[in-house]
Amino acid sequence: MLKPGDPAPDFDLASASARRAGRTRLGDIRTDLVVLFFYPHDFSFVCPTEVTGFDHALADFKAEQTAVLGASLDSVESHLRWAEELGGIGYPLLADEGGKLARAFGVLDEKEHVALRATFVLDQKRVVAYALASPFNVGRSIAETLRVVRAIRTEHLCPADWEPGVAFGPDKLKF
Numbered sequence: 001m002l003k004p005g006d007p008a009p010d011f012d013l014a015s016a017s018a019r020r021a022g023r024t025r026l027g028d029i030r031t032d033l034v035v036l037f038f039y040p041h042d043f044s045f046v047c048p049t050e051v052t053g054f055d056h057a058l059a060d061f062k063a064e065q066t067a068v069l070g071a072s073l074d075s076v077e078s079h080l081r082w083a084e085e086l087g088g089i090g091y092p093l094l095a096d097e098g099g100k101l102a103r104a105f106g107v108l109d110e111k112e113h114v115a116l117r118a119t120f121v122l123d124q125k126r127v128v129a130y131a132l133a134s135p136f137n138v139g140r141s142i143a144e145t146l147r148v149v150r151a152i153r154t155e156h157l158c159p160a161d162w163e164p165g166v167a168f169g170p171d172k173l174k175f
Helices: 047-056 058-063 076-085 100-104 142-154
Strands: 012-017 020-025 033-038 066-072 093-095 117-122 128-134
Touching: 012 076, 020 076, 033 047, 033 142, 047 058, 047 066, 047 142, 058 066, 058 142, 076 093, 117 142, 128 142
Parallel strands: 033 066, 066 093
Antiparallel strands: 012 020, 012 093, 033 117, 117 128
16 A cells, blocks of 8 residues: 555546546646545445535635545446436545556555555545555545645644644643
């Protein structure tokens, strides 16, 4: 799995966004940060909670100059049907058929032939700034991903549980 400091592989993939099929190329994204999250399957139990959760928080990510991209090994046609069933998704769902992108990020489960539940935050140079993988049965926290994005954007040291507007210093830490 790629780790912080590793360059993110460029990609140009079919995608579903705003009820239309298109293509998404990492090199064309002009935001400061990119959240790229991989998930196992469309039409599954845990994945829609994450996909819709990112959609509900999309304005907050945009306010942080951060693009959101979801990716699975499902086809663009599957993404379109699923996004419609979910009420529409405002960011691209990448169709990583064959798993080339998941493999490049080191999150392809070769045995199950699905992407792991993994989250990457890429900086402006498209270098991995943050990476996290979760077990298949545990959904990720969108609020925590947004907190991490905000912490990265400060370019300061941010202790555990840091929140925007909360001052931390040595006198505030308790062990």
